[in-house]
Ligand SMILES: [Fe+2]
């Protein structure tokens with residue numbers, strides 16, 4: 001039996017399930033991207049550190065996917081959800097599915113995402129959904145480490161050499177159009193906020209802005225111009241093409257052996 | 263061979279070893295001993311690092327989240343082993359950069375087994391079960407060798423290798439008890455991994471150049487064939503439990519010696535792979551070189567930042 005499967009289902013809460021999928025899939029896809037670095041890091045210590053980040057993300061995804069399988073009323077376990085959904089059923093933000101690029105891109109993405117996830121999970125600790133609140137409490141210290149690790153590299157690369165500074169600035173510029181989606185308010189969200197399940201994104205954004213301003217300043221990086229067009233779609237299943245390839249790779253073995261347990 | 267009586271350093275060193283004491287970095291060590299240990303420990307470190315590649319190859323395709331996490335953590339452990347071993351080798355005065363340079367320029371060797379490809383998910387189970395299993399047998403011996411820092415690194419590493427082996431065996435168990443397609447995948451992987459795993463212990467001593475000195479200095483406490491026999495006896499029984507067939511028509515149990523005897527090993531293949539002509543030698547070195555070259559600007563940035571901010575590192 002696949003572990004984590006539960007036959008007990010509660011009435012489906014599709015709006016909340018959609019939100020859990022946004023969280024779960026974002027951690028899953030980011031964890032998958034980070035795991036691609038394993039064995040190829042720029043220095044052994046950082047190979048270990050990137051793998052730690054990947055492990056945390058995949059751990060978070062496992063917990064959240066289990067909650068999702070309950071909330072959507074299907075009782076699917078984390079593997080059925082991770083390995084047997086199509087790209088259009090994934091709800092991750094677009095930021096995390098993009099290919100890693102160089103180390104500057106990788107670090108800048110972890111930074112931008114952790115700066116959002118840390119205040120988000122801080123607030124989710126007070127969710128009226130007890131299971132999500134408990135998960136948020138567990139994730140919070142790990143996300144603090146992610147932010148600290150990424151911010152430290154932001155300073156090193158921003159300050160290090162002309163090349164590292166240039167690469168990091170390019171990375172921030174490249175990721176910027178994906179940051180608006182982190183704080184978008186989707187049609188189902190106001191009701192979830194009303195029920196105390198999730199925080200209003202503006203409250204998360206304020207903390208994100210403060211972190212971004214501080215770290216970009218310390219790293220002497222220019223903040224991209226305000227009013228840039230933001231790319232939206234991941235949380236409603238409108239992804240970029242790259243996700244299909246990521247999932248093709250991730251799901252190939254699981255789908256090639258019908259009925260198998262691993 | 264140097265006459266110990268004519269060399270006071272060697273004489274004192276061998277007298278200490280005879281009393282069962284360990285050699286430590288601060289001791290005056292014979293130059294040959296130092297060189298042999300740097301060679302062995304750095305080869306061992308390189309094996310941990312290059313060994314990450316065939317397994318990392320399947321992280322993105324692992325068939326369940328639990329397996330993906332387990333494999334990531336395992337490959338990460340191997341990176342940690344590489345780190346301890348480079349540090350242990352550095353106690354003999356050779357910096358990590360120099361050792362890594364020897365790997366990347368092809369001057370240093372690493373375990374031959376990692377020059378074979380991982381072609382299916384079952385290979386990941388086989389590596390844990392067979393390759394980590396073989397490594398433990400060798401490393402348990404090294405954990406009793408004469409050089410203190412190597413001993414301490416080995417004791418720490420062996421615990422994790424045992425966990426890797428159990429995890430690998432458990433993965434193969436799931437396949438062997440799984441669907442017919444999973445069982446076939448496991449058997450096919452065993453067929454490929456069995457011969458090169460037997461070669462991991464090296465050729466019989468009469469064909470090996472370094473052995474006599476290593477035995478005398480208590481670096482090598484058992485012969486390659488003895489170590490291989492331990493592995494065969496242990497693994498044949500495990501394969502039987504799983505219902506997998508060891509791919510060796512000559513395999514039989516010897517009632518007199520109470521050991522399993524195996525058919526001939528293709529040492530020609532072994533020497534071809536050592537000579538750079540295994541299926542993946544070029545790929546492995548290229549992957550390590552690319553990671554090193556792509557990371558050069560990152561290391562340069564870290565060094566420049568540290569130089570500008572000496573207080574942070576104080
Ligand atoms: Fe290892």
Ligand SMILES: [Fe+2]
Nearest residue numbers: 340394423426
């Ligand atoms: Fe291992």
